[in-house]
Amino acid sequence: MIDLHLHLDGSLSEQDFLYLAKKEGICLGKEFPNNIYVPMDCKSLEEYLMRFDLPLQLLQSKENIAHATSSLVRRLYKMGYIYAEIRFAPQLHMQKGLTQLEVAKAALEGVEEALKECDGFEANLLLCCMRHGAEEVNMETVEVANKLKGTRVVGVDLAGAEAMHPSSYYKNIFDLAKEYRLNITIHAGEATGSDEVMMALDNGATRIGHGVHLDTEKDGPRAKKEDICFEFCPTSNLQTKSLKTYADVPLRAFMDKGIALTINSDNMTVSNTDVYQEFSHLYQTFNLNKDEVYGFLLNSINYSFTSEEVKARLRVKLKERIDKFYSQIAM
């Protein structure tokens, strides 16, 4: 499996919570572990985002951040994943004095350490700017991504509540990212409409996080022409009330217009899911055949921000494993 849209803070395991909370002397609350998963009757994206308070409290030291990335990489490898891009916002890990560069380097360290024991698995990192973040802080995120070019930091993102902070506010930040020729993905068209996706494209995004509210008739042609890839995360969309049911995932509408899409988990813990489960829901809803599943996974490779050399290796691996992946989701 492959996950291109996976948040670190939303994907700590129960064991990570227990280990880190004990280490930090933080109480997980009587409701643990239920309080780390979002309920399906969650009301909005804003309520969904509240589930990140506790994990973020635990991820304020280099050691803990490295522990989290290392643990996630090992878990994905054990689950049979072949590639993942893990994202996080360095600015949310500065409560105890770390700089954004230190946060990113700690995350990298954890990934590198885990990969030594995950033969054949590949993982990279994306640094998120935040919609509620100050411009100079978001600028610093872009600077850090540029400084770490050539490492496993392969791009930048914009995350957070989009309804209150439209993408157009972030033009300066993404102008800088474009100047540095950084790969850009932006969360857009999740809690808002197609205009937000178009603004994200104006900002240089080549991938869109979610984008399920793209008006495929009006704006689909531009997305197709600019060869944009969409990172669908269905369960998360149901929980944030961005979509009502799996049948509302605009899978066929995008496919009919020839727009590239991928299937991702968003947050393995907060959404209590993984890419197998996401595919499984869509398999049941849309009766996906093996070629379609293969096509989505091939998109994940082709539109990933990794090197051509790694993409070539992943394509070989996908061919070898597609039968197994399909049998795992078609149950």
Ligand SMILES: [Zn+2]
């Ligand atoms: Zn996301």
